Amino acid sequence: VSGNAGRGAIERRARPTIEDVAAEAGVSRGTVSRVLNGGINVSPAALAAVKKAIKQTGYVVNHHARSLVTQRSRSVAFVLCEPQERFFEDPNFPVLLRGCTQALAEHDMPLLLSIAGTEQERERVVRFIEAGHIDGALLISTHAGNPVIDRLRALGVPTVACGLPIGHEQAVAYVAVNEAEGARQATTHLAKAGRRRIAMVTGPMDMPGGRDRLAGYRDALAAAGLEAGADLVEHGDYTQASGEAAMGRLLARLPDLDAVFVASDLMAVGAIDAIVRAGRSVPGDVAVVGFDDSPAALAARPLLTTVRQPWGRISREMVRLLLAEFDGQEPAAVILPTELVLRASA
Amino acid sequence: VSGNAGRGAIERRARPTIEDVAAEAGVSRGTVSRVLNGGINVSPAALAAVKKAIKQTGYVVNHHARSLVTQRSRSVAFVLCEPQERFFEDPNFPVLLRGCTQALAEHDMPLLLSIAGTEQERERVVRFIEAGHIDGALLISTHAGNPVIDRLRALGVPTVACGLPIGHEQAVAYVAVNEAEGARQATTHLAKAGRRRIAMVTGPMDMPGGRDRLAGYRDALAAAGLEAGADLVEHGDYTQASGEAAMGRLLARLPDLDAVFVASDLMAVGAIDAIVRAGRSVPGDVAVVGFDDSPAALAARPLLTTVRQPWGRISREMVRLLLAEFDGQEPAAVILPTELVLRASA
DNA sequence: CTGAAAGCGCTTACAG
């Protein structure tokens, strides 16, 4: 009500400082600071007085002042090194973004979104990080030769990658899923259901999920004693359109195909389109298993049987690894298990 | 190469300060600061010397120190007040998020992602904002009675909403699209193409996009002299599933339906599913127009004719309005035009 | 366990 009248540029009401709290509690500002930083070396009486004073004054720490002396910002960048299209289309990104935001929030750390899709954006993001605005980075990148990762390493900025960072496996921390095992689960499920001609649509072969899921599929085929000719495999790039196109080629080439394992849910949605358009039914004529258990799996008709990536846990582990690096621990890798989720498509 | 050996907790190489630049340039630190802040009241000679020194030392300003004295953080929160599901499913969010990130980046301001879907998250986000960590907020909310908006106003934090903030139209800045006009464009197109029984699937009626698109649809029907019975309208909640269900009801009730205007692309995708499953073709039997021109429109089969929301421009205008508020301008509203995008579905 | 004091790296009146 008193509010905006005559306000010029932004100006907020003056916030209480540590000095105000000290006065209220009848102690020095050093003591207040000690309470703020864990309460070590503080008498119970002083502790109580300060806590009460904090409540009364409504004090909240000024992070800029704190960061100025500690040289830490307590903030983390979520660095998305993807071309525009993938960022928009891939349903996994929002899930991962939300997971990381939540996991960070639990430690009262904000997430800065940095989009580094183009060369120009990459440059800006690196400059930003060089400027020391953040303590660490969560790196989402699918490119094998991503320059951002080199720059980050050169700067000594703690970094955790999502998925195996090809070429930096030893040097940068990462959390990934057991790709091959997930593919085995999917393929074995198809084989056990009595499918004999099981094709696959892979992801890009220069990415871990591309290579390793194919390897797992081949393992499972061999274990089941099924044929595994090269003609059973087509490649996609994780987009829905590429899944549709790859499936079209498979269908044209292999009329007796009765199942397909697709390396992402989004591609699987495209594959189902192609199957239905070819006049065949899912799962009646062709059983389909996807990968990710992304929101796309639930939007698919029929509902998609898929290999779940535990996104919530992946996010939390990424954050945990990053915090560990802040504390001086060496970069580590975490490999998480997948789980087959049975729905209607297979 | 010298790098990590023996590194304990995080520690980066010491960065040059303003003092180093001053020494290098042979001026005082006040002069360096003046150069940094626009170069006003600085002689050409001093300006040149300082610029050179900045380059030589590789100096980059310490934002914490600056913020401590200016009391401004130069960072903005993107506050997403949506239930989990919508955040994951709605293809508009990534587009908007990217647009705002880019627009902010052009001003060298980082975007902090704040997710306030649950009550608990809302509480945390408000605390964070109360702590003074950000200068302003971009608010994405579809709820009519959202408490976050009240808190933001009470705190006097400059805020810009995406879409008309019901109940706060006069008090908080916003940028929205001309909803009714967009709906008119869609409906008129259908009428001009010779469709006579044009139904509609709306969004939630407690949201501007729900109400106003319905109004525009009715206007256009009246202008075209077409029937506009209440039985032609069904309501959805912007999810794909709700679009499919609503379309199912429409089809069951109105066998002679030959067109439908759906208030979001995602619901339109669901509607197409329902139409095809009912054994009818798109656009042959039923023409479909969506709303948004989100990535979903391009993933749809057939490609979706839709009403484009200019997301890039919406993002830029939101950021512009926010910066204007930082400079003391009163909250303003920006209404942007829509554009009908003709593709295959109608 | 506690207080007084130095210092983090900046900006900005102030005096000249």
Next chain:
DNA sequence: CTGAAAGCGCTTACAG
């Protein structure tokens, strides 16, 4: 146009 100085709000040895 420029420099000396105060001060933003904190943390952290240091001495007691």
